[in-house]
Amino acid sequence: MELEQLIKLINVVSDSKLTEFKYETEEICIKMGKKEDVKVVTAEMPTQTAALPVVQPAASVTAEALPEETQASQQEGSLVTSPLVGTFYAAPAEDAEPFVKVGDKVKKGQVLAIVEAMKLMNEIESEYDGTVAEILVENAQGVEYGQPLFRIQ
Structure with a gap:
């Protein structure tokens, strides 16, 4: 789930009456x-946990309130997430071709991108065999720990 989608979800929940x-x-x-007009949001990954505290008025949401495209993208494929905070790079160099593009077939262990953290280049490898269905971040964009980077089908 992209950060923008998560923020939209939080806002929809905030504007509803669900507890x-x-x-x-x-x-x-x-x-x-x-609780007491304060909402705490926590996102958990099976192999890692990321907590996103958000203080907003109390709220709730139903799945029907989410855009159809958001529901569909969440249900199909497996997510490759960032193992650290840093800067996402789709290619090994500025003038080089990206490691992968949408539609490319990938194998488990294949390098998909690089996340730079403290001047160290960390290769992000696919955890799955499949096809790159979606690249969820832009080149040179800052990424957070646990943030989805790719959706592999």
Whole structure:
């Protein structure tokens, strides 16, 4: 799930009357609840956990409130997430071709991108065999720990 989609989801939950919301797939589990007009949002990955505290008015949401394209993209494929905070690079050099493009077939262990952190270049490898269905971040964009980078089908 992209950060923008997560923010939209939080806002929809905030504007509703639900007191608790949970969305879960094989790759991600998002739970939102509210206490005393304060909402805390936590996103959990099976192999790693990322917490995103958000203080907003109490709220709730139903799956029908999400855009259809968001629901569809969350249900199909497996996500490759960033193992660290840094800068995402789609290619090994500025003038080089990207490691992968949407539609490319990939194998488990194949390099998909680089995340630079503290002047160290960290190769991001595919955790799955399949086809690159979506690249969820832009070249040279800052990324967070656990942030989805690619969707592999």
